[in-house]
Amino acid sequence: MANRKAVQDARVAGKTIEKGLLIVHTGKGKGKSTAAFGLMLRAIGRGFRCGVVQFGKGAWQSGERSAIERFGDQIQWHTLGEGFTWETQDRARDVEAAKRAWAATLRLMADPAIRLIVLDELNIALRYDHLDIGEVVAALQARRGDLHIVVTGRNAKPEMIEAADLVTEMTPIKHHFAAGVKAQEGIEF
């Protein structure tokens, strides 16, 4: 195990490129948005200013909002989720909401003070072709060298995975809903 540690140390020492990462959390399991939220907290702890754009109603709700408020203006939060209407199939309205959220994203990306941006449920807007995947990926790839971006949502498109530096799939192994247990305050909302 000491040898394995030495090999690992040497391998890590060989990693010399500093760059802003494009991180994707996808898959059908829990934890995609929650892990993005945890990453944001780590970045805040390091003194980074962060931005959040919600491309859907998403998993970030009053619990997070309340906690986040303690960090004041270190976070810029764009709750554009209200505009989305997945249920009602009002496609024109959803496309408009996605475009507004994307415009907010581009403004955050242009702000040199912002070091981490979470694009929550962006994969879903892309899956429904509410935004052009080519345009989105090109803009994300053109990010500044010191800007990290986290994209969440199931069904990440191949173009997004190809562009990303780090992709994790959250896979559900077991879920308590199947056992009749309801969503729990402080955990699921």
Place this chain on the structure above:
Amino acid sequence: MANRKAVQDARVAGKTIEKGLLIVHTGKGKGKSTAAFGLMLRAIGRGFRCGVVQFGKGAWQSGERSAIERFGDQIQWHTLGEGFTWETQDRARDVEAAKRAWAATLRLMADPAIRLIVLDELNIALRYDHLDIGEVVAALQARRGDLHIVVTGRNAKPEMIEAADLVTEMTPIKHHFAAGVKAQEGIEF
């Protein structure tokens, strides 16, 4: 889609059991500890008091610690990770460290003010048999009805998965280390 929403609403309404959840984040991918951290922040936002016990050096480092300090005594943090020596194969010392961490866990579980406990990397201590899986699972299953517990670490044992309400596997799809990019401040530490 409106129909699907109605079916989903009916299904959610049918979930009537309130209980503290045992949640497991396992798999080789990123996000296990980070998602637990995000869950804790959600719970804090809801006004819950939380506890953390680290069963290894783990992924929670100065970024999180610094952010967490802003929540003052709403969180009890046990950094028992220092005692672990995975690299040096000092098994007796690791077993002692695991036992101290488990004793701290039992104290947190006995505190009725604590509503969420994260047992970071507990799966690893169990995998190395530093703690007895039967004893640990029995104690976790005997938790109060209003206490949620999140267990992280790869290679969750079958007994832990069997006991859990919610299990998510984080699977690595792509990692930037393979492309020579080093660990980034604010993201990985």
